[in-house]
Amino acid sequence: MTPGDAMRKGALQRPQAFQVLFYWTLAALGRGEAPSHSCAEGALWEGTFGAPGPRVPSMDLGLEAVYPQLRRVVRCPAESQCGGLYLEGALTANGRPVLTIVTHLNDTHRWTRERIADWLDTLESGPGRP
Numbered sequence: 001m002t003p004g005d006a007m008r009k010g011a012l013q014r015p016q017a018f019q020v021l022f023y024w025t026l027a028a029l030g031r032g033e034a035p036s037h038s039c040a041e042g043a044l045w046e047g048t049f050g051a052p053g054p055r056v057p058s059m060d061l062g063l064e065a066v067y068p069q070l071r072r073v074v075r076c077p078a079e080s081q082c083g084g085l086y087l088e089g090a091l092t093a094n095g096r097p098v099l100t101i102v103t104h105l106n107d108t109h110r111w112t113r114e115r116i117a118d119w120l121d122t123l124e125s126g127p128g129r130p
Contacts, residue, residue: 001047001048002067002120002121002124003044003063003067003069003070003098003117003120003124004117004118004119004120004121004124005047005117006044006047006048006067007040007043007044007047007113007114007116007117007120008043008047008113008114008117009043009046009047010038010042010043010044010045010046010047010048010113011038011040011043011047011112011113011114011117013034013038013043013046013051014034014035014036014037014038015036015037016037016038016039016040016043016106016112016113017035017037017038017039017042018039018106018107018110019039019107020037020039020042021038021039021041021042021045022035022037022038022039022042022052023035023036023037023038024036034051034052035051035052039103039106039107039113040102040103040105040106040111040113040116041063041099041102041103041106043113044063044102045063048063048066048067049062063099064099069098069123069124070097070098070099070102071097071098071099072097072098072123073095073096073097073098074095074096074097074098074101074123075095075096075101076095076096076101076104076105077101077105077119078105078109078111081109082104082108082109098120098123102116102120105119
């Protein structure tokens, strides 16, 4: 399964969230239920590992172990809209890791998770890729 496929699978489970990996209502959390919303990275996590249940997954999500291509350094595909000022800290000449850009596209540009998954697919089949 590719990261794009996993994100699409996870996105089918619940509506999109912003600024948080997963969102639980207090009532759902109290009942030990799965979250009500997930961001793009959360959808990727859920499509890969399944629903997180009542606990937030570790920030060491394990996604890069499953998908090493998420470590690849790329530039924001919507950079003309954010002027390269899209992340805290110094921007390298080549960009940021894919997973960081996924979060940026979700939270800053408000791309749908399906659109982000489509973008991930372009990285899989882009120049220099099979």
